[in-house]
Amino acid sequence: MNILMIGSECTPFIKSGGLADVLGSLPHALREQGDDVRVVLPKYEEMDDEWKEQLTLLDTMSVELGWRNQYAGIEYIEYKGIPVYFIDNEYYFKRSNLYGYDDEAERFVFFNRAVMEMISRLDWRPDILHCHDWQTGLIPVFLHTHYHDHPLYQGMKTIFTIHNLKYQGIFDDSVLYDLMGLDEHMMNVDGLEYFGDVNFMKGALNFADTITTVSETYANEIQTPYYGENLDEVLRKHANRLVGIVNGIDTQDFNPVNDQALAFPYRSALTKKQQNKMWLQNELGLPIREDVPMIGIVSRLVEQKGFDLIGRVLNELLHEEDIQVVVLGTGEYHYEQLFMWAQEQHPSKMSANITFSDSLSRQVYAASDMFLMPSRFEPCGIGQMIALRYITAPIVRETGGLVDTVIPFVEETGEGNGFTFAHYNAHDMLFTIRRALECYHDQDVWKQLVKNIVKTQFSWKRSAQEYQKVYETTFM
Structure with missing residues (x-):
């Protein structure tokens, strides 16, 4: 199958947490099973120059963002057999940190829309759009709205993975109209509405074809009020398409036999x-x-x-x-x-x-x-x-x-x-x-x-x- 992994960070290019480790390891494991897996990320200023210098510019495009039209570059590198695309826009991503800005909603609405536009510029068509955490939560929404009738996107499926339900991407409802190009029909329990605001993760839960999270027990826990972060009712509603899969670790990287950081490598002694x-x-x-x-x-x-x-x-x-x-x-x-x-x-x-x-x-x-x-x-x-x-x-x-x-x-x-x-x-x-x-x-x-x-x-x-x-x- 052709699988496009969409996330906000990925080792070895850029990392702030465990999400990057998943995006850095899972594609390689899937490739060994015969899947054609590719990854797309924002091109951050924090990336090391050694990676930036290896990127090739594939294409440029204009991305519609409400009333705005914003530049986006599509850059590319192949890393250990995995094609990795980067969405370039210096206004949104040439900053000293990955996250935590006042215009966070605009940055990631842009990224989601740019990814959808990028797909039409590639000579490769994904079967599955695998989205990770709230920063990619609008991909399933856009596939069912702006791109619903576009022939190229017919038959594409979306999977949304919750890495941590606590972080959901909650913003003022003006984002819906000003940035997403959507209307009041999305401000309901089956859309993005969340106590009067819009919630990127809720949108993904409502529109993704399958929801996964990173352990079986967590998949059960988040359907309860104690762990559900006010989305437990939504998750119970979609429980028939919620699956828990435990992450792995890179056993070659984390290996005491040949770990260069250790004074005394060992196996089991x-x-x-x-x-x-x-x-x-x-x-x-x-x-x-x-x-x-x-x-x-x-x-x-x-x-x-x-x-x-x-x-x-x-x-x-x-x-x-x-x-x-x-x-x-x-x-x-x-x-x-x-x-x-x-x-x-x-x-x-x-x-x-x-x-x-x-x-x-x-x-x-x-x-x-x-x-x-x-x-x-x-x-x-x-x-x-x-x-x-x-x-x-x-x-x-x-x-x-x-x-x-x-x-x-x-x-x-x-x-x-x-x-x-x-x-x-x-x-x-x-x-x-x-x-x-x-x-x-x-x-x-x-x-x-x-x-x-x-x-x-x-x-x-x-x-x-x-x-x-x-x-x-x-x-x-």
């Missing part, structure tokens, strides 16, 4: 993993102890990730347990200060690294014995899968993709690959951490857990096979 721990202890100024359990946290420091739970018990945990905790990430100021304060209070047990470094993140994954991820909600999660790849036992809350990837370890049966707790409660989390520490100090029990972790696989091949089924069903 715990002795080599312990050497990485002692190396990192030395680098971070922690006491060099092979026997002490290390808990790693690599994350955005935001409320969604469960840091209010950690804040309630962190001092108790550090005061009472013989452990080391290594944190890497940036985010909300009060969480950054929490970890800096904990480091001051417990310098031999806590290392707070308020920054982001890809190489240091890999070193933390490799050095840690356990990986803490107590999310309030988690559509899929990548940290727990990377941790398992580096033979680090995840400690997670049972939500979203964490449920679908971390199997609770049971000492009596020897089954499971991590530790989980159900309720969003700080002391439930603390109890689970202490249970993990008890297992760590029982050598036979921990070795069994490690054997289970080594067998865990999260390659994109499995996820791509599930998407292939969705494409075939959608196109029937």
Whole structure:
């Protein structure tokens, strides 16, 4: 099948979050199954010059945006066999950040409309338009409105993937008339209307042929009021075309056998993993102890990730347990200060690294014995899968993709690959951490857990096979 992936970011070109990893990996896995997959992105100023210099200009066009006609360039590169198109417009995308501007609605209405116009300029016709997150939510809407009667677009199908329901693209209703060229018929429950505003994601949910999200559990959760972000009623209405597919990770990139960031590459030998721990202890100024359990946290420091739970018990945990905790990430100021304060209070047990470094993140994954991820909600999660790849036992809350990837370890049966707790409660989390520490100090029990972790696989091949089924069903 011919599949056009449409998104706002993609590795290795531009990244701010997990969406970029999906767009950077899934097309390659689908290509291995015989699909002709291509990607289209905005051409951002933040892209490295090494990529910009390799782009070829294919065409230029004028894009209708309400009463405006805006320039758009179509630029192109082939990356590892995947054709990647870039929509160029310096007014909208030559800026210092990817997101967060006052004219965000206009920027992404333009991008959606430009993608639809680009399709008519290519010598290739997609069967499926696979749209990712709110920034591409108008593609299904436009296909059913402005392009409904155009012969070229007849028979094209749309799939919309929710990566995080919290971010929906909600704007003043003037956008509908001023930018989209649509009328009041779209201001209803079956269109884009959302408490008097317009909602890009709601439009996609109402008009896409199939809706997917990034784990089976999250697909069920978002149909409830607690997780539904005021769209649960819409999602329940379309439940028959909502599918959850867990993301994969790039197992070649995340591979402790040949990871260049690691001081001591390893496959499954715990002795080599312990050497990485002692190396990192030395680098971070922690006491060099092979026997002490290390808990790693690599994350955005935001409320969604469960840091209010950690804040309630962190001092108790550090005061009472013989452990080391290594944190890497940036985010909300009060969480950054929490970890800096904990480091001051417990310098031999806590290392707070308020920054982001890809190489240091890999070193933390490799050095840690356990990986803490107590999310309030988690559509899929990548940290727990990377941790398992580096033979680090995840400690997670049972939500979203964490449920679908971390199997609770049971000492009596020897089954499971991590530790989980159900309720969003700080002391439930603390109890689970202490249970993990008890297992760590029982050598036979921990070795069994490690054997289970080594067998865990999260390659994109499995996820791509599930998407292939969705494409075939959608196109029937």
